[in-house]
Amino acid sequence: MKTLLWIQGLSCNGNTQSLLNAEAPTFYELFSKIKLLFHPSISYRQKLSTIIKKLEKGEEQLDFLVIEGAVSSDRKFHRTGRYTSADILKILAPKANYIIAVGNCASFGNIPALFEGSSDIYGVHFKFKEKKGFLPPDFKTKSGYPVINISGCPVHPAWFTQTVTALLEGREIKLDSFNRPKELFMYLTHDGCIRNEYFEWKVESEEFGHKEGCLFYNLGCRGPMTHAPCNKILWNRTSSKTRAGMPCLGCTEFDFPLRENYFETKKNMGIPEEVPLGVSKRTYITITGVAKTLKNERVSKKLEETD
Ligand code: SF4
Missing domain, CATH: 4.10.480.10 (Cytochrome-c3 hydrogenase, C-terminal domain)
Known part of the structure; x- marks a missing residue:
């Protein structure tokens, strides 16, 4: 079974709240097809540090690494008392088959990247419109995809679940110039508006x-x-x-x-x-x-x- 690990950087938790409302497929349908290694709001038995060690040692495979929130190496934003979001990305980015930045903070830095003294706060692959996020501009995951951005504040749960489902089924995903799935982001909000x-x-x-x-x-x-x-x-x-x-x-x-x-x-x-x-x-x-x-x-x- 494929695996998914969800981590949070600087985030309001909005994309997690959105995910819990998923309907097509539902949260439970999705995670009957995929093993959830860890989610900060849902996992209470597993410890993130234990999972990271297992992944480091190769005792567990990592198919989907999902990041919610902006990335920083500032220790005041640590996770688990030990790792910052930047530490986790450094360790796990080379191991993941796919990396999905979910939400505008993970995609572009968004509001956290505007904080005073925020030169150390990034999106995973972009900082606003530049490919100057935490990972290098030419970064590719093991599957050959760059970081897939599903932007939004928050994202619609179906944008996330349908992207993961497509990848699970081995379908090719075309990306736009901001690495967002074209199938979703080729439309404008204007398209289909009743006004x-x-x-x-x-x-x-x-x-x-x-x-x-x-x-x-x-x-x-x-x-x-x-x-x-x-x-x-x-x-x-x-x-x-x-x-x-x-x-x-x-x-x-x-x-x-x-x-x-x-x-x-x-x-x-x-x-x-x-x-x-x-x-x-x-x-x-x-x-x-x-x-x-x-x-x-x-x-x-x-x-x-x-x-
Ligand atoms: S309110 Fe008007 S401008 Fe806005 S999406 Fe609808 S039709 Fe387009």
């Missing part, structure tokens, strides 16, 4: 939580610039932020914590500073002008008032 018609006709939501309107022009929605399948693989199989009337914050991208005013669209002379991916500013302005002139009566009304 797309409002986006096309430039009808804006006036407030958070309203059923009508798009959140792009005033309320800071980053759906058209954010690689994530949030409107394809729904949260709790039910909804997403943008479906519920909350703007996408772009939490799967490397620059998530570097931005300010998450609920406001930055504009220059009335034009959003950032326009949807793949569209030039000139095209965006032209389309906006046309859409506003050719008003769509139906989408201009409250949904309850339409026939």
Whole structure:
């Protein structure tokens, strides 16, 4: 049976909470196919230090090494009173068949990497957009894959369980330029959002939580610039932020914590500073002008008032 070891660096535990809500496959279905060597929130019989020694001696194989949280060698962030996350990675990275960085902190450093005096805090393979994470830029695991980043704050549990399942079944996973599985991150949050018609006709939501309107022009929605399948693989199989009337914050991208005013669209002379991916500013302005002139009566009304 393949094995999986989950370790935490500087983390809020959010990805673990997310994993426990996995539904397709469930947490128990996944771990009936794979031996969980250790998880800091779940394992109470095993000690991490004992498992690490066994792996060091080759008494146990390591197929999946999963890291949640940013990596640091600062001793005040030690684990088990002995190892830092950096120590564990140094020992185990050469032994693992696959390394998965789960969440934005492990993928890019994220909020911990912004702490004052944080030059020693990294993502596993990246620090923000640079391949200057803890492991060297050309690092590859024994399987030939680099560190697989499943970014998000937190990640949807299915993004993790489906990636592990695909690898268990020996399927090839294509990665994007940030080493994220393309099957998941080739989509934008915008794809599949139920507010797309409002986006096309430039009808804006006036407030958070309203059923009508798009959140792009005033309320800071980053759906058209954010690689994530949030409107394809729904949260709790039910909804997403943008479906519920909350703007996408772009939490799967490397620059998530570097931005300010998450609920406001930055504009220059009335034009959003950032326009949807793949569209030039000139095209965006032209389309906006046309859409506003050719008003769509139906989408201009409250949904309850339409026939
Ligand atoms: S709310 Fe966001 S994701 Fe939805 S259509 Fe508008 S811009 Fe796109």
